[in-house]
Amino acid sequence: MAPQGVWFTERPRERAEELFDMKSEFNTVRDMVMRGNWVVILGPRMSGKTSLAKAVMNSVNWRGVYVDLINIGSFRRAIEQIYLSTPRGIRDELAEALKAIGVRVTTISIDLTLTRRVKPIASLILNSLCRERTILVLDEVQDVRNGVAPFLALLHNLFNSCSNLSVIFTGSAVGLVNLLINPKPDSPLYGRPPVQVRLNPWSEGDALEYLKLGLTNCNTPFNEGELREVLSELGTLVGWLNFYGVRRCGGAGHADALRETLTEASKIAAEQIRRVTGGSTWRVRVLRAMAFGARWRELRDVANVSETALTNYLNQLINTFIVSRVGELYVVRDPVYRQVILNLFPP
Secondary structure: OOOOOOOOOOOOOOOHHHOOOOHHHHHHHHHHHHOOOOEEEEOOOOOOHHHHHHHHHOOOOOEEEEEEOOOOEEHHHHHHHHHHHOOHHHHHHHHHHHHOOOOEEOOOOEEOOOOOOHHHHHHHHHHHHHHOOEEEEEEOHHHEEEOHHHHHHHHHHHHHHOOOEEEEEEEOOOHHHHHHHOOOOOOOOOOOOOEEEEOOOOOHHHHHHHHHHHHHHOOOOOOHHHHHHHHHHHOOOHHHHHHHHHHHHOOOOHHHHHHHHHHHHHHHHHHHHHHHHOOOHHHHHHHHHOOOOEEHHHHHHHHOOOHHHHHHHHHHHHHOOOOEEEOOEEEOOOHHHHHHHHHHOOO
């Protein structure tokens, strides 16, 4: 499936015909949603999760509500963001009901910091979406880090009581997302995890085709060497290829477009790397050792911690798509993340 109209764009794709090389994933997610299943789209940052979710949401004749939860932090702030993302008519009704119980709220703002009734208020807001068939997209939901237990309980109640609501989650398999897809026996969602759909980096062939078709679409000259350098420096995640393409189509030369894209990509990678290392010296040593690949025993010797601690850390890195396991090797395959690790933590 190739994009129609403008090829490279700053915004996420909104329609199925705008997606590239996602026909199978689109059909799977849409089919699961139409059957009443909840779905989680897993993948690294910039892999096209938002575009896929939005395209599915807009492909059916239901109400769609998209909620951006990136860096949201807490359950309380997530509920505030969900409220602000609901259609205007629903917000008008909710505003009156919330004011009646002392919440400071308008149709364009809400403040739950002074209330202790976050859970019933959250239930009121989300249940307002149950009156008609609705797709709710919770984008980068793993960034809800505080208040995970009440959020899971609320989702459990919605799943049982609101058949009109279908939810598409996106994120990496850590934190809240990991609890969704791997619920423990005492979890309210045990036995009913969402269907998983994974987005992986493209092959080099698909990435080259995407760049060639996109640059041709905007009449921008290029050569094979330039595109090979893009893949060598950026890898094959669609988000970074699109970022580069937008700048080339906007008139930037190859070198300038690549430099600007690398700068932006490195900022995001560095933030994530700092988060997963958390200032721990042994975690830094392990991550640096995997820049070009390392075996388990090598990582064990480098880490000098318990095998349980090391295993948990490796699983975290795999679930956040920073590290891949290739045969016996644990390796950072993405060139942006690899270079950021080497720059942040030199020998």
